[in-house]
Amino acid sequence: MLVKAPALGRYVYWLDCLALLGVSAVLWLAFVWQLRLHELPCPLCLLQRVAFAMVGVALLMNLRFGIRPLHYGIAVLSALAGTVSAGRQVLLHIAPGDTGFGSPFLGLHLYTWALLAFLLLLVYCGLVLLSDTVDSEARPRKLSTLARIAAVAFLSILMINLVSTTVECGFGPCPDNPTDYKWLPK
């Protein structure tokens, strides 16, 4: 049961669906980019992917168990973690003359887009919390079709990222500027 549902609150479930679809799309885009351009993600890039996945878990919790402050706490901390790693990478390449890491996408590097996306997610969480919407109890509920599509897109890209990172780095650290997959023949 929804305890309080002002104007924005009625749409929170659908907004969470769209946000999870957006997070999944970002992860899919990064993976397609990696394959198409053969640009292997650096450790900071991989950390940003983990942070997107952590935000996605919080959104999935909202869809699966209802709207609870715990889930938005998880989303905010995850987005902050992503902001730290993306911000660090922006600062690494901010000096004049530095061409940055990887190819730009629509004029910005992927880590800059990631920083903007994490800030956008923080704004989203703030706005949703302002709606003061909360479910009375956290219990598992059926997912709508859109939520199921978002969840499947999210879980599948997480599995792909696990395999891809393992193939790239093995069971150890990744080099700062990876050029080859560790587990694939050169």
Add this chain to the structure above:
Amino acid sequence: MIMMLPFATVLLSALYTWRGHRRAGAGWWWVTLAIYICWCFYHMTSPLNLSL
């Protein structure tokens, strides 16, 4: 430092959430966050060539 480890733990978190186990999902999220922080210290503590 095992780079694939946080991907494994966040996948577990998502799978438990999907299966309806909220506490387990949140627990694995905490594990992922702890690994994330450790990895940040490993990768982000070299000095930047900037004056901040």
